[in-house]
Amino acid sequence: MPHALDRSRFLDHIRAAGEVYAPGCAGHSLLFEQWLQSEPEASAGTRYSGVQIPTVNRFDFAGLHPQARQRTIFLSAELRESWLAGRVDYLPMTYSATWRWLREVARFDVALVQVAPPDAHGNCSLGIACDFTPAAWPRARVVLAHINPLMPRTRGPSIPYSAITAAIEAEAPLLEVPDPPADPAMDAVARQVAGLIDDGATLQLGLGRLQSAVLRAVADRRGMRIHSGMVSDGLLGLYESGALADADDAVVSGVALGSQALYRACGQIQFREVGHTHAAATLAGIDSLHAINSALSVDLLGQVNGEFLSGRQMSGVGGLPDFIAGARQSAAGRGIIALPASTPKGQCRIVPMLPTGPVSLARVDADCIVTEHGVADLRHLDVHQRAAALIAIAAPEHREQLRSAWHELSRTL
Structure with missing residues (x-):
């Protein structure tokens, strides 16, 4: 005792x-x-x-x-x-x-x-x-x-x-993190992501505005599953719309982080440890696993930055590399990085090359990059084709500058 x-x-x-x-x-x-x-x-x-x-x-x-x-x-x-x-x-x-x-x-x-x-x-x-x-x-x-x-x-x-x-x-309040309010820019990105998701897909999403927006955008799908490190209040909309598969393991997660409404619904979630949710063998065995995560910036080589803002580290890689690698091993799986094409101040999030230093995802791990302007499927593309695909989903006002930058950069590779 x-x-x-x-x-x-x-x-x-x-x-x-x-x-x-x-x-x-x-x-x-x-x-x-x-x-x-x-x-x-x-x-x-x-x-x-x-x-x-x-x-x-x-x-x-x-x-x-x-x-x-x-x-x-x-x-x-x-x-x-x-x-x-x-x-x-x-x-x-x-x-x-x-x-x-x-x-x-x-x-x-x-x-x-x-x-x-x-x-x-x-x-x-x-x-x-x-x-x-x-x-x-x-x-x-x-x-x-x-x-x-x-x-x-x-x-x-x-x-x-x-x-x-x-x-x-002793009774004490649990930590609560209600869903953020809808963000028009992220909703536009989520609509592009939703175009990649069919009925019966399994989704992994990170925490925050992207998760909420994507779950709203796929509420009309059927037979869907969630396999994620974390779920939030956005999950409740899938229960209400009938989008989830009728199965005890339709939702598997390591953590629930939201409001009391989510915590009251947790009996419907199968909770598992990171040793299961992020294991390579587990992820590779899930058909049509779509790992959907956000980033701060992406360069024309396909490298992804999810940690650094203005040269200062603000986070860590977390489970991003695990899920992207797992989705690429999944039958019909996709590793999706989704982000608005520009910052709220109008700065382009697709850059010629990330600054020297750590990257969150290497270019060899790049799969699919999504902005509100479209989808860049980088699989099987050579470096010039990759750059062109990424420039095509940048904000229109930045595309010519990116083309010029790639012309100069490609001569130094």
Whole structure:
């Protein structure tokens, strides 16, 4: 049986810990966050590791104390101050690589988890955040659980109540991220994407405006499935329209992140860990898998940037390379990068060549690039044909400049 956990005992464990696993998304406990903030000195000498999502998980663990650290696969605006102070350890890894690292290499003194109350079999469901915690908690000496009655009990991974070291049962709000309002520019992109999707397709989408817009655009399809690392409120429209297949596994996801309306519908979702959702063998075995993700910019070689804005890293690759590679191995699958042709300030998102430095997807992984102006199918095209296809979907006012830039660039290749 777990010991009783209160704020004082919790902070005692943190003081004694050098390495702490802290889950992201809605697995993040707001109660534990309050306890950490109540005594920042307890985190001196502690490093927190986890997969905290930019714009979603805004809590800066490294900011708790000048001697605290945070290890992450995403850099974000929320971590910028700690990054500049040298307190952030950034791991440039994909989701699948992060899963293997957590399961096989990393070790923790303490794992923090937020779970549903135990069921009749003595298991505590991980609820709506099943992504990385199944790999991390067995690698910890101590498991501290916030048993939250508001966490839905879902079909997916769980933790035996007997494996928890200490726990507190207390109601606390779950992290909510309602769908963003409709964006006309992204809706126009989504209509082009929808033209690539037939009845019976399986979709993977990232979080944000693109996911919401694409799901609205395909609401008239039938027999569809979702296989994704994350689902949001946009999924509710597919349930309402009857677009989804009539199957228990029509929706498979690692995380649900949205409003209470989505969380109430989570009984219809099959939750799985990243070791399944992002596994190459899993993805290759899904027919007609369409991996649909956004980017910040694409160059005329087909290289994709999803991390850097004005030379500053704002994110990480996440599961993008896993899903694009998996979709290309899927029978009738497509790896789709979708983005508005221009920024809100009118700058072209299709550029001659990305700046020297890391790219999120190499040109050899390019498949299909979509803007509101059309679709550039890059498969089997030579470099000149690729450039022409990408120029054709740029904003019209930028195309001549891109043609001139390609003429000069191609002479240096």
